[in-house]
Amino acid sequence: MPVERGKLTALLAEYGIGAAFILELIFFSLLSPHFATLDNLLNVTLQTSITAIIAVGMTFVILTAGIDLSVGSLVALAGVLTTVVLKADVPAPVAYTLGVGTGLLFGVLSGAAAGIFITKFRITPFIVTLALMTIWRGTAFVITEGRPVWELPEGFADLARGRILFVPIPTLIMLVVFAVAHFVLTRTKFGRYVYAVGGNSEAARLAGIRTDRVLIQVYILSGLLSALSGILLASRVNSGQPNAGLMYELDVIAAVVVGGTSLFGGRGTVIGTLIGSLLIGVLRNGLNLLNVESYVQQVVVGIVILLAVMMDRLRKR
Amino acid sequence: MPVERGKLTALLAEYGIGAAFILELIFFSLLSPHFATLDNLLNVTLQTSITAIIAVGMTFVILTAGIDLSVGSLVALAGVLTTVVLKADVPAPVAYTLGVGTGLLFGVLSGAAAGIFITKFRITPFIVTLALMTIWRGTAFVITEGRPVWELPEGFADLARGRILFVPIPTLIMLVVFAVAHFVLTRTKFGRYVYAVGGNSEAARLAGIRTDRVLIQVYILSGLLSALSGILLASRVNSGQPNAGLMYELDVIAAVVVGGTSLFGGRGTVIGTLIGSLLIGVLRNGLNLLNVESYVQQVVVGIVILLAVMMDRLRKR
Amino acid sequence: GGADKIIGVALLTRAHVFYRDLEAGLRSEAAKQNYELIITSAEFDLGKQIAQIEDFVARKVDAIIVCPVDSRGIGPGIRKANDESIPVFTADIAATEGMVVSHIASDNVAGGRLAGEYLVKALNGRGKIAIINHPAVTSVLDRVRGFKEALASYPQLKIVADVNGGGVRDKALQAATDVLQAHRDLDAIFGINDDSALGALDAVQQFRRSGLIIIGYDATPPAADAIRRETALKADVVQYPTIIGTVTIKTIADYFSGRKVPATVPVEVGIVDKAALEQMAAKETQ
Amino acid sequence: MTKQRWSRWRQKRLNEMNSLLVMQGIVKEYPGVRALDGVDFDLQAGEVHCLVGENGAGKSTLMKILGGAVQKDAGSVSIDGQEAMISTPIDAQRLGIGIIYQDFRLVDELNVAENILLGQEPAGFGFLTVLDRKAEHKRAEEVLSQLGEVLDTHIPTGHLSAAQRQIVEIAKALSRNVRILVMDEPSASLSEHELNNLFIIIKRLKSEGVGIVYISHRLDEVFAIGDRVTVLRDGSRVHASPVGGVDRRTLIRLMVGRELEQEYPKIELRPGAEILRIENLSAGMLKNITFSVTRGEIFGIAGLVGAGRSELAHVLFGSKRKDSGKVVFDGKDFSPRSPREAIEAGLGLLTEDRNRYGLILPMNVRENISLSNLHELVRGFVIDRGTERTAAGRFTDQLKIKTPSLEVPVETLSGGNRQKVILARWLFTKSKVLIFDEPTAGIDVGAKREIYLLMNELVGRGIGVVMISSDLPELLGMCDRIAVMCLGRVTGILRRGEATQEAILSLATQFSGTEIHAG
Numbered sequence A, B: 001m002p003v004e005r006g007k008l009t010a011l012l013a014e015y016g017i018g019a020a021f022i023l024e025l026i027f028f029s030l031l032s033p034h035f036a037t038l039d040n041l042l043n044v045t046l047q048t049s050i051t052a053i054i055a056v057g058m059t060f061v062i063l064t065a066g067i068d069l070s071v072g073s074l075v076a077l078a079g080v081l082t083t084v085v086l087k088a089d090v091p092a093p094v095a096y097t098l099g100v101g102t103g104l105l106f107g108v109l110s111g112a113a114a115g116i117f118i119t120k121f122r123i124t125p126f127i128v129t130l131a132l133m134t135i136w137r138g139t140a141f142v143i144t145e146g147r148p149v150w151e152l153p154e155g156f157a158d159l160a161r162g163r164i165l166f167v168p169i170p171t172l173i174m175l176v177v178f179a180v181a182h183f184v185l186t187r188t189k190f191g192r193y194v195y196a197v198g199g200n201s202e203a204a205r206l207a208g209i210r211t212d213r214v215l216i217q218v219y220i221l222s223g224l225l226s227a228l229s230g231i232l233l234a235s236r237v238n239s240g241q242p243n244a245g246l247m248y249e250l251d252v253i254a255a256v257v258v259g260g261t262s263l264f265g266g267r268g269t270v271i272g273t274l275i276g277s278l279l280i281g282v283l284r285n286g287l288n289l290l291n292v293e294s295y296v297q298q299v300v301v302g303i304v305i306l307l308a309v310m311m312d313r314l315r316k317r
Numbered sequence C: 001g002g003a004d005k006i007i008g009v010a011l012l013t014r015a016h017v018f019y020r021d022l023e024a025g026l027r028s029e030a031a032k033q034n035y036e037l038i039i040t041s042a043e044f045d046l047g048k049q050i051a052q053i054e055d056f057v058a059r060k061v062d063a064i065i066v067c068p069v070d071s072r073g074i075g076p077g078i079r080k081a082n083d084e085s086i087p088v089f090t091a092d093i094a095a096t097e098g099m100v101v102s103h104i105a106s107d108n109v110a111g112g113r114l115a116g117e118y119l120v121k122a123l124n125g126r127g128k129i130a131i132i133n134h135p136a137v138t139s140v141l142d143r144v145r146g147f148k149e150a151l152a153s154y155p156q157l158k159i160v161a162d163v164n165g166g167g168v169r170d171k172a173l174q175a176a177t178d179v180l181q182a183h184r185d186l187d188a189i190f191g192i193n194d195d196s197a198l199g200a201l202d203a204v205q206q207f208r209r210s211g212l213i214i215i216g217y218d219a220t221p222p223a224a225d226a227i228r229r230e231t232a233l234k235a236d237v238v239q240y241p242t243i244i245g246t247v248t249i250k251t252i253a254d255y256f257s258g259r260k261v262p263a264t265v266p267v268e269v270g271i272v273d274k275a276a277l278e279q280m281a282a283k284e285t286q
Numbered sequence D: 001m002t003k004q005r006w007s008r009w010r011q012k013r014l015n016e017m018n019s020l021l022v023m024q025g026i027v028k029e030y031p032g033v034r035a036l037d038g039v040d041f042d043l044q045a046g047e048v049h050c051l052v053g054e055n056g057a058g059k060s061t062l063m064k065i066l067g068g069a070v071q072k073d074a075g076s077v078s079i080d081g082q083e084a085m086i087s088t089p090i091d092a093q094r095l096g097i098g099i100i101y102q103d104f105r106l107v108d109e110l111n112v113a114e115n116i117l118l119g120q121e122p123a124g125f126g127f128l129t130v131l132d133r134k135a136e137h138k139r140a141e142e143v144l145s146q147l148g149e150v151l152d153t154h155i156p157t158g159h160l161s162a163a164q165r166q167i168v169e170i171a172k173a174l175s176r177n178v179r180i181l182v183m184d185e186p187s188a189s190l191s192e193h194e195l196n197n198l199f200i201i202i203k204r205l206k207s208e209g210v211g212i213v214y215i216s217h218r219l220d221e222v223f224a225i226g227d228r229v230t231v232l233r234d235g236s237r238v239h240a241s242p243v244g245g246v247d248r249r250t251l252i253r254l255m256v257g258r259e260l261e262q263e264y265p266k267i268e269l270r271p272g273a274e275i276l277r278i279e280n281l282s283a284g285m286l287k288n289i290t291f292s293v294t295r296g297e298i299f300g301i302a303g304l305v306g307a308g309r310s311e312l313a314h315v316l317f318g319s320k321r322k323d324s325g326k327v328v329f330d331g332k333d334f335s336p337r338s339p340r341e342a343i344e345a346g347l348g349l350l351t352e353d354r355n356r357y358g359l360i361l362p363m364n365v366r367e368n369i370s371l372s373n374l375h376e377l378v379r380g381f382v383i384d385r386g387t388e389r390t391a392a393g394r395f396t397d398q399l400k401i402k403t404p405s406l407e408v409p410v411e412t413l414s415g416g417n418r419q420k421v422i423l424a425r426w427l428f429t430k431s432k433v434l435i436f437d438e439p440t441a442g443i444d445v446g447a448k449r450e451i452y453l454l455m456n457e458l459v460g461r462g463i464g465v466v467m468i469s470s471d472l473p474e475l476l477g478m479c480d481r482i483a484v485m486c487l488g489r490v491t492g493i494l495r496r497g498e499a500t501q502e503a504i505l506s507l508a509t510q511f512s513g514t515e516i517h518a519g
């Protein structure tokens, strides 16, 4: 008996935030006729996809008790690099490959650099990624002289604007990223090691896990996914914006933590993160639909996040 | 002998960042004739005072393994509230008392609210203070309708612009705050409890410490000092700016962490925080004196923070 | 309620007085026309602004007003509205992609030029100038471009410092303080908006520096007051954001009533100093 | 070189070549401490080599070097006569070395199976190898059943009691095919039942040719399963011989450097007035607990792992809620809502698992000792550091806490010395009743005796001492009465004299199915 109850409460605890999310959906459906339309719901997933994809990488990072503040700047610089390369005078397929490749490669390199500073020089992730955040943001502005990169080849915009069946491509990418990440975290060795390193890094090291390697890989993943998001965002706005992704770090971390992942590492799921991201995305969308004044929106968003997490905690008791 | 060496390395480890700071001072002295003037150095302390005072409260918070993201918004709203009250049609002494009192009281209440959500509802500090950050920012805009509060009584500006001997009042306030905080942390029961709660909260509770109370007090302190900074800032710009203090949270946390306080709690000093704050303040000042382009500045700031902390770590080996 | 039309408004930011005034203009005229406004703000985040436009489309508003975060980047959002045949109007900042019915704005390059020309005259073509900049926004980049154009043919007017004040008063004050430390012989400062100019003024007052001229942008009430009180802030470029707001709604009303509306509706810019302000005040009291 | 000496040297070389493991001249220095000062140590296949010594003698450090957890400053390690470079735990694993660390090294967030098999996941496709969770649980259960333990492998180890965590720790090492197995105080929180199972396993491994290093402060165990014994003192080897070559007395003398008479220096006092009475207390797994403790009495609580002893202590201390029943303390109804209230009323609890629930690891020794008694030390708001230092110094002397100074973080102390620091904390408070939960876990014989003497002093002052322990000889040696618990119930209370090992064990297993399950 106790085990049964244990399982049920564990389940509720894990997805408690889901209840808050469902309440939110019901609430907006009742209040706005425009909310619960297929079109709008797809619209929300499309809007959420950019930060949600980053939030997947952030979940891995936070599971290892780390943090990645560089994601927003990575979004900007990856977008800028990709679009700059796209404008090169080469045949379209080459330009696309090179452009997207450069953006993603940059994400990987930035993540690797973060990982190396964190593991080899033992500098706390907060500082390393804060430094990268200002460095990459500055670089994006230096490269573009503060002006967006535009006049991109026809068709680049289709990446983010296209749909397969009726689902926007970024939504699909987001779903794939989440599915893969969920599988990796729950079923593979790498996932296990991420939890182990975050839960007790010394124990993991003594058990023979190359903890440094796991950390570096995790930051690479975060860099890669941020760059991917940056490219999608550039496609969505059909330009490389040096000021894209401002403050994304806070939004993304909020989504991860609202989704139940502990900032002290070792505990959390990407499913929680998906719900956390959607909860915040739907909130913004719903408030816009309801014509809530933007200052008041801020106040409401703060209160709802508090309430949602509170619901989660009360359930866990 | 070995004990001697132990002491020395411990000292270096604690103040390692100080070496980086001194290097920085030498560097700018050599490069800019305007840097090492009494006037400019006082100017730096004046500029740093606003965030440094907040960083003191943040040090307490981070020592308990918490975080306070609401400080920037508190700066804005405390400034707004104080200036709104100042404009009330009452005799000046009453207006000042009420105005400053309201601002500080608001800081205390916000901190108490944060502390209660964190301890009684067990919501992680990141989420609680992120929510408060957006709530207070929104409120500041709602109250002012986005416009600065101005036409303040004569004399309010003197609070921050005045000097005693030749030292700016905010600098003096900062020094007093640091001295008191250092004393409290190292010599009083409260300080000891702060370290204990951050070092191992469960063990602290079992040792008979009212951990919830310590946490609430710590957030109240952070709220109070942020509000104090907010009032000083309002006096400096002689108006209540709803958009004041944007992104201060990151600056302040960076100063604390650069100063050697661990985000996992239990380790750190306010002296480190003072050096961390000044290191960053001097950097900004020096780069402006050298007329380094603002994009490039960002890149440089990031690199210097990394290098400084790296120096610190290498020393600790 | 019984509004005739619902109009979605996507502002660039609400953290600056300029947009507060523009919004006020929109609101007062909308009330006259019995339009309902849904006002959102992107706070310089293009992705967010596009999302807001998408939300308007989902909400099936009758028209959309955008103050784009970026002229080109906003294209996808505008196209989305175009696809659903929702008319789009831009205010203050133009869009270069997608179909826009009408653009209502004052010219930022021209404004910057006015500021520059004022300084050329005031300094007799020679002197040292600093810019308290916020080079992250297109409109600001344009202002600074116009400003520099005006100085271009005066080699003895030197821009000796160009620092980032973030467009907000507290950060502008810090940046201006550093500039004043480095340049004791500075002659003039150009603040790219009034928060920047007032921050510079705070710094100048802190140093008790005299003989230095500050030029601001927007002529918000605190700035106008500072000009009137004969502080270092001598002049301000004026745009008329409230008028931009009212004209935008009027243009939309014209559009709905079937009249032909021009592709661009210019709203005057000017520069005001103490004399001009007093004249205006006198006119108002008459 | 004389012929005789040469042949001795040759014999030694030959021994070394036959040896599974030879460590020579190992040196390790920490700031302020030379933890190891040129230690030699060797291990043959199929033997149990016991390593004993006072707290802080360097036992764990020596084994951490073997496990690649820390780096030696000088010396050499060879395995099968081959010089072995061990710079990471991975190197150690490759060489077939398995270590059960003294301070648990479990990932609390992972479940029992995941912890047992951590680091042993199949190679497969590198990092993206898909794990077969069913098989993992099956394998983990197998290992546990070798230990004779039934433990739900799906529970995160963070939810387990100290003893259960110890069992997982042992299973973790056993699950690897090791040639050298180091057990650093595996028995510290185990009771008889688990210990017997452990011994059976050790015998089996021996017969399979595994070399075992066994570190313990319970000397009975050394004589029960050891083949050879090495004694460390202050970072040097002071003795090595077959176990048959020394007796218990000598061993103790070698360890503590002096003669130690009377391991259990019990003094019997006349029972005083009742100070703590528990009536029909129920809470969680605890059912209808009734007993009372008098002033000047050492009241023992015995039981197997998971019997609910620690839980009872936490209920009394206010850190867990009671469901029903009554507690009378010092003549008044007593139901503290927090440890703070309990402490203020005069009840102290020395918790088990010092690292998780006792110490503030980054804080220094002085601060850890004074933590529960700061209100006594403040003048106004300010801590009187002079008095604090004096008091802390007095306790470190009295308990012989081995530390370079009062100002080093406790996390740099050896396991046993950490335990003494917490003990000092509670001695410093002015309690009327002190509950000690496994107070001597990991404490050396010499220091144990100091602690017993301290208990004598405490009861002499009229304090009631409740001692929860899994060390039966200690309970038998020191307690006036012993309550035995089984599955949350008190199954009997034995007076000194009528209490025997057998009597306690039979009460402790009174209910059938004494299996462990958490939650």
Ligand SMILES: Nc1ncnc2c1ncn2[C@@H]1O[C@H](COP(=O)(O)OP(=O)(O)OP(=O)(O)O)[C@@H](O)[C@H]1O
Residues within 6 Å of the ligand: D030, D031, D033, D034, D035, D053, D054, D055, D056, D057, D058, D059, D060, D061, D062, D102, D402, D403, D411, D412, D413, D414, D415, D416, D417, D442, D444
């Ligand atoms: N990380 C460290 N930093 C500083 N000193 C250390 C560190 N680890 C161990 N020491 C010191 O090394 C010495 C030996 O410690 P070790 O843990 O090996 O003792 P031990 O024999 O295992 O004792 P116990 O029986 O108490 O477990 C002690 O004096 C301890 O304080």
Ligand SMILES: Nc1ncnc2c1ncn2[C@@H]1O[C@H](COP(=O)(O)OP(=O)(O)OP(=O)(O)O)[C@@H](O)[C@H]1O
Residues within 6 Å of the ligand: D158, D159, D160, D161, D162, D163, D164, D189, D285, D303, D304, D305, D306, D307, D308, D309, D310, D311, D312, D352, D470, D516, D517, D518, D519
């Ligand atoms: N934090 C916890 N979470 C869940 N279950 C727990 C926790 N602590 C103890 N238990 C369970 O409560 C029961 C009683 O454990 P307790 O620690 O009181 O036993 P004990 O007699 O002290 O034995 P031990 O030698 O294991 O300490 C055990 O079944 C244990 O698994």
Ligand SMILES: [Mg+2]
Residues within 6 Å of the ligand: D059, D060, D061, D102, D184, D414, D415, D416
């Ligand atoms: Mg040890």
Ligand SMILES: [Mg+2]
Residues within 6 Å of the ligand: D161, D162, D309, D310, D311, D352, D437
């Ligand atoms: Mg126990």
